[in-house]
Amino acid sequence: MRRKTAQRDAIKEAFLIKNRPLSIEEILETGRKTVESLNQTTVYRNLKLLVEEGWLRIIYHPEAGTLYERAEKEHHHLFHCRSCDRLFELPGCALREKESAPPGFVTERHEVFLFGVCSSCRQV
Numbered sequence: 001m002r003r004k005t006a007q008r009d010a011i012k013e014a015f016l017i018k019n020r021p022l023s024i025e026e027i028l029e030t031g032r033k034t035v036e037s038l039n040q041t042t043v044y045r046n047l048k049l050l051v052e053e054g055w056l057r058i059i060y061h062p063e064a065g066t067l068y069e070r071a072e073k074e075h076h077h078l079f080h081c082r083s084c085d086r087l088f089e090l091p092g093c094a095l096r097e098k099e100s101a102p103p104g105f106v107t108e109r110h111e112v113f114l115f116g117v118c119s120s121c122r123q124v
């Protein structure tokens with residue numbers, strides 16, 4: 001039981017350290033620094049539970065694939081770097097959601113993805 005909690009804590013910690021959306025590979029890589037035995041099956045199982053509990057939410061990104069981020073975060077948009085394949089959070093929202101849809105339409109939510117090259121990749 002203690003081992004299970006340690007693995008789960010290592011996954012949570014990965015999100016707190018990185019503070020951005022993470023792919024399975026990144027979660028494994030970061031989590032293994034804390035719990036060496038962490039494997040893909042365990043990570044998948046824990047991610048499913050953390051989503052069910054409302055600690056994480058799933059992002060389906062058209063290029064980066066399936067990623068996870070902390071559910072408590074305020075609404076924000078995401079920037080995908082095509083060079084390092086990472087997702088970055090862009091604080092705030094410049095979209096006027098209600099005015100963007102035609103009259104008579106009811107908007108419930110939106111997602112915005114920006115694509116390009118991040119600052120650290122540009123410098124290389």
Ligand SMILES: [Zn+2]
Nearest residue numbers: 081084118121
């Ligand atoms: Zn980059």
Ligand SMILES: [Zn+2]
Nearest residue numbers: 076093094095
């Ligand atoms: Zn927005």
